[in-house]
Amino acid sequence: MPLYSHSQLSTYQECPLKYRFRYRDKIRRFTEGVESFLGTMVHETLKKCYDNVRFGRVSTLDNLLAQYDRLWRKEWHDSIIITREELTADDYQALGKRFIETYYQRYAPFDSDLTIGTEMRLNFALDDGGKYKLTGIIDRLSRTKDGVYQVHDYKTSAHLPGQEDVDNDRQLGLYHLGVKKKWPDIENISLIWHYLAFDRELISSRSGEEVARLANDSISLIDEISSAVHFPPIESALCQWCEYPDLCPMRKHLYQVAALPENEYLIEPGVTLVNKYAELREKASAIDKEIEKVRDALIDYAQRQQIQIITGSQNKARVVSGQRLRFPAKNKAEREELDKILKETGKWSEVSQLDTTTLTRIITDKLWDKELIDRVMQYGQLEETSSIYLSRLKDEERGELENDVSQE
Ligand code: SF4
Structure with missing residues (x-):
């Protein structure tokens, strides 16, 4: 030794x-x-x-x-x-x-x-x-x-x-x-x-x-x-004093590109790939926010107009509104209590080991007696949900639109 x-x-x-x-x-x-x-x-x-x-x-x-x-x-x-x-x-x-x-x-x-x-x-x-x-x-x-x-x-x-x-x-x-x-x-x-x-x-x-x-x-x-057979790198503040940046997979690339002149650095393949990826992620996040805003506006529009399908030029958006029950997460004590109630009352197999989708259907369709539904509902919370399904307009729908426009 x-x-x-x-x-x-x-x-x-x-x-x-x-x-x-x-x-x-x-x-x-x-x-x-x-x-x-x-x-x-x-x-x-x-x-x-x-x-x-x-x-x-x-x-x-x-x-x-x-x-x-x-x-x-x-x-x-x-x-x-x-x-x-x-x-x-x-x-x-x-x-x-x-x-x-x-x-x-x-x-x-x-x-x-x-x-x-x-x-x-x-x-x-x-x-x-x-x-x-x-x-x-x-x-x-x-x-x-x-x-x-x-x-x-x-x-x-x-x-x-x-x-x-x-x-x-x-x-x-x-x-x-x-x-x-x-x-x-x-x-x-x-x-x-x-x-x-x-x-x-x-x-x-x-x-x-x-x-x-x-x-x-x-x-x-x-x-x-x-x-020890494996010696994994552990990145920390101490890396800045480490004497092996040229060998370490966590620092090697930084070490290599830091030594390049600016004109070579900017065209180095790794640098350009990371820059491109970051740029696309940034754009995607801005687009996601925009989608979220338009989605909310569509739901609001459908509710105010009391319609379910909103027709666009090439696509239509179907707005489906409903309710969903939310139950405590699996690692919560309340979830264990709920599991216990379902097991004690012999209903466990009906909800497939607390498949919350099945449980929601049973509760909303009132498939159990009221007393049990009330007990279960002590753990559930009703939430409003909305989904949008976008699909291409069918030929005949597009034809109707085109007719309307030409009649005007
Ligand atoms: S640079 Fe690499 S080898 Fe050096 S301390 Fe950091 S992770 Fe470990």
């Missing part, structure tokens, strides 16, 4: 196809979102900060920011994607600096706990037999003066989650499990998300039962992944 990580499990849950490209087919891409790049730069800088503290050296804020800038310039590459058109790389670089500054002001001189490790890799098994192996990297593990072990995870996201999210987060739960597996004697483990954009700590913990449940759920997920 291969080694899994939280990020692998999440990728599969977000989009099995992306998982297949990235982890099964091992298709390497060098594109990355600017948000992810910013996160890496901030993580690296905070790692350096705490690594210095371990050697008794507290960096000044200016030093830390200068290190961050140097790292940013050194690591920046052309395949970094900025999806928000109104923002530039400089905006993101400045944002990262603000995160570091806020963090520094809150925690300097970084002596409230003892750092045990930064970017600490933990490999551990989810099961006693050691079959299901996981790996993870903890941003920082520390121990407070009270003996509480703290798992710190830095977040540079622009969205602040709620307490429920931190309490249910799989990654934090797996960190807890990894620490506990490595040092079984540790009793108190605190899990901390540092939301740098909001200067907020979100703190959580896990009970023994919660961790056992998490391990079982993760084992089931790993079983599902390892036996």
